[in-house]
Amino acid sequence: MIAVERLSKSFKVAKRRTGLWQAAKALFVREHTLVRALSDISFTIRPGEIVGYIGPNGAGKSTTIKIMSGILVPDEGRCDVFGFTPWKDRVEYVRNIGVVFGQRTQLWWDVPVIDSFELLKDIYRIPKTEYKANVDMLVDTLQLESIVHTPVRQLSLGQRMRCEIAASLLHGPRLLFLDEPTIGLDAVSKIAVRKFVKTINKEKGVTVILTTHDMNDIEALADRILLIGGGSLLYDGTLQSLRSRFGTRRTITIDYRETADRLDLPGVEVASWTPERAVLHVDTERATVSETIALLSSRVELKDVAVEAQPIEEIIVQLYKEHRI
Amino acid sequence: MILYFKYLRMLFKAQMQYRASFLLLSIGQCVAPLTVFAGLYILFQRFGQIQGWSFYEVALTFGVIHMAFSISECFARGFDSFSVLVGGGDFDRLLVRPRGTVVQVMGSRFEFTRIGRLAQGTIVLVWAIAGLDIVWTAPKLATLALMVTSGVFIFTGIFILAATLCFWTIQGLEVANIFTDGGREMAQYPLNIYEKWATRFFTFVIPFGCVNYYPLLYVLDRTNSGPDIAYMLAPLAGIAFIIPCLLVWRFGVRHYRSTGS
């Protein structure tokens, strides 16, 4: 059970000045601006959920993650994770969490991956049998057998990320923080990572908090979305409800036998048109897709039809716009 | 702690991957104090003595200090290069692990190449012992060991203090070098050759005097007042120096955790 209540955090940021005189002054007196990174953030997460934590850069995502992982101490508010206050009982609390930072590595660079695992076993004081079971399971599910004896610096990004995720789960944490886990990965690796996260969540009940800009990650994994912007929580709900609120548009791409018909239909916006192909946006609150296709087939000789939902990115952008961030 | 040695093993494996450069660097580490010692030797040839201390007596302090420094540099390298750790945001990674920060920072770097300097210091020390005209009793040898240990703790303490500075600013770190490298060069000579204020600073603020002066007097049979045991145990004050340094470190970590970076 994770409960976050009225979390607030401000930072003093030194004002940087240009010019020789200002630089000299800066040696003696530092002017600061107060940046409110978090204002009154509250939410609860049930065990076993996968939560997508999204928001534009600088919105306060990493600040929240740092507080929840015990690194940062907030100015105000409470946070309860599994009965711990993360920043107060850091050493004990941290045993229960795993962290994957997408851009930084927690493995030792020049030695084989398995050596890093062994050292982590000692750092986390994992009992031998538990360690063996976990390593075997992780190596198997993430398909690491061929790379686990290779030094990290020789691995590709996709391979490294799989090892990172394995490393973060060696001690069997109940909560996993994933910060940009698929950044820079090729398509195959991304799918592998997503599949793994879903598996570990289902089978072991690991709660996952996912921070990412890749909306496909969100779509594939997150049951729930927390949107943060400008330090405040702007949306807390499921992806479904988000779609039904904003995602009412469907895009139909049709190929047809040459015609001059401009395809003017109710509830339909013509995005592009050529005598043989058109892309149409249908506002499903005004007209259903099946009605529109029926109308179209009565007007032109359809050769091919493709229907797409609104890409989630656009929905998010609309959400940002609504909150003016 | 056992964990620390596991860290060392890992780092050793990592550094052994680059064998050639390891060897070269170790040699380099040996040559540096060697040139300083050569200078020392030459000056003694010309001057005969420095304020009442003979060559072998100064060579003794030289050996002790360089051994202490090199050992400390080996262990505390993580603190010495802490600016890199903090600057790269990797300190957060340490905070997410269920262990204390000090042991993790110490385990993050270990320069095995400093063995070069250690070898040089040991050779000088042995040479000095051979050249000195005194009777070596067990208590004296114990005092000598204490001197080296005390020096290790003092230098490590300075490294920790310098690293704590990184929580506030990355610039001006070079000033810390005044106390590490500078302290080393100063402590090579028995403390009393310096001006009074310098001697006082290095006795009470950074207690090098507990390494290279008071116990030295005992070892060289130059004690004048007070019981011998006091001189012998003076290095303990040097060892205690690390306690305030660790407290400052904890304060620094707390500051980092409340301000972010």
Added chain:
Amino acid sequence: MRTYRSVFKLRLLLGMQYRAAALAGVATQFFWGFMLIMIYRAFYLHASGQPPMSLEELASYIWLQQAFLALVALWFRDNELFTLITTGNIAYELCRPADLYGFWYAKLLGMRLSAAILRCIPILLVAAFLPAPYRIQLPPDASAFVLFAAALLLGLLLVVAISMFLYISVFVTMSPTGSMIVFGLIGEFLAGLTIPVPYMPSWLQQIVYALPFRWTADFPFRVYSGNIPHDEALIGLAVQVVWLLSLTLLGRWLLGRTMRKVVVQGG
């Protein structure tokens, strides 16, 4: 020629921006100078016989050494250049080997000069107002100062020429730190930067005088304090020029050869 001037100017201006580092460096230099003079003073207290330099001359020597360390020290880090060589990105800098020498030379010159300018004035100012015998002395007459300035300038050109050999050696060994440390340290010792040359035993002095290193530090600093008289100084300037020309030509040739080998091997 114009490219050399512009890269020199660029590096100079860039270096001058590192004010905070310079300030920290000044503090360090100051401490070292003070400590060294204290040590020598302790030596002098019970000295038997006449030392080769008076304590005042020695103080001047040491302060000049600290103030102009960037101009005379052989061991000077240009990590940028090192990484360039070791990672093989040198391919980007390849025009013709002859130009490469001049290019690097100008760059190194600018670097050293910018580091020195920022530090020498504060150090010298403070050193001028210290109590005796720690104070830096004024040169005995104006001509000594002029000769000193000339000697220092030639010494700077010379030390850059010597340091070029260091960079060339990195090409061969592909490991910056190993060769640099040993060569740099020994070079500095032979330049009189560990202890002034007059204190060395006569056999060592003969070796030192035969090598080019002393002309970078030992020579200019002693001209300043008058320890080296004027007529000797003038001859010395000529010797500096001879060393400078021969080392530059040798370095140029060596670099050319090494570059050709590198290009041929494709690495």
